[in-house]
Amino acid sequence: MQKSLTSLGALNWDDLKFFLEVARTRKASSAAKRLAVDYTTVSRRINALETALGTLLFEKSRNNGFILTAEGQRLLGYAESIESTLHLACEQVSGSGVALSGHIRMGCTEGFGSFFITPQLSHFLDTYPAISVDILPLPHFISLSKREADIVIALERPEHGPYVCCKLCDYNLRLYATRDYLEQHPSIHSTADLAEHRFISYVDDLAFSSELLYLANLLPGAQAHLRSTSVIAQYVAALQGRALAILPCFLAAQDPRLLPVLAEEVNITRQFWMYCREDLRKLKRITLLWDYIRETTELNRAFLLGESNVVGFID
Known part of the structure; x- marks a missing residue:
């Protein structure tokens, strides 16, 4: 996959949610179940994220499922930090009830x-x-x-x-x-x-x-x-x-x-x-x-x- 300079405007932040579930479960079908969507939606969102970033995030294997590439491993740390920051931000701005x-x-x-x-x-x-x-x-x-x-x-x-x-x-x-x-x-x-x-x-x-x-x-x-x-x-x-x-x-x-x-x-x-x-x-x-x-x-x-x-x- 040809790498190119990524524009933030081309990146769909919601795709990171799909990336995280696939990285954790190693299976698009398992990620789909956890996200309450179908398999093709997960596959499409991962492809869109890889296209936006200009790099391959997973190696697909029939036996081992979705295995993170070196680039995928690097993204995982940033994506988890974003996820945690969003959770914390929601608590801080939404009041004690949330x-x-x-x-x-x-x-x-x-x-x-x-x-x-x-x-x-x-x-x-x-x-x-x-x-x-x-x-x-x-x-x-x-x-x-x-x-x-x-x-x-x-x-x-x-x-x-x-x-x-x-x-x-x-x-x-x-x-x-x-x-x-x-x-x-x-x-x-x-x-x-x-x-x-x-x-x-x-x-x-x-x-x-x-x-x-x-x-x-x-x-x-x-x-x-x-x-x-x-x-x-x-x-x-x-x-x-x-x-x-x-x-x-x-x-x-x-x-x-x-x-x-x-x-x-x-x-x-x-x-x-x-x-x-x-x-x-x-x-x-x-x-x-x-x-x-x-x-x-x-x-x-x-x-x-x-x-x-x-x-x-x-x-």
Whole structure:
């Protein structure tokens, strides 16, 4: 494609919205769905933007979809800055009513997102009914760079990127079993006795973080006859009374069917980190949810550490 000097008059700013969605999803069909238009509209708008800029922004591949060229990568940073600036400008000039409205997408680990964050969000939305939230409690890494979420709660602090990050909280995990299991299997008085028992655990080579490989650290060589990438699946399996499982206290302590085993000896502490893009952190709705999540995790510190089985909510 022949490059030429671009006139601002030839550039349709709305085309950048289409560019951003294609860059994030890598598929024109996915971008079309998110923008509520058809595939041909997305394709036409991308072609128009490339013509206006006089450069190729994507390499099209049958197998890999739309891959950003070097020029596309450079444009992506500017386009995201424009997008964030527009969001912030709307909040600043439209008054407090708009500032307390809008949409947020929050990514989170599966168990914490399902058993703690989701109930807390229900109370948050009672206070701010004009804000809507998508919660993505997924057993894999969620990308901020692709805008899969606006805020992420993860097991590990991001190593690099234009992010605002804070340690959210500590949480504990313990070894759990049903009463029936403990009554029908050899007694457990020390970690040495665990060698006679079966476990439920993660699929080691599919765990999205090394922080999840508790069993290997606790009992090297221990046999997990049932493994899953989902902590919720492990929790459900533990309830069947046929094996032991290391589970977060915020998930298992609420369930009277599960009892902690060797609570003093098997007490694993991990952390959650919360982060978002620097440009989004300035948005009022992001600030509101960010501060709320920090406040409610502090309120529930004892619950997350397994020192209480009662969840608290902010009035």
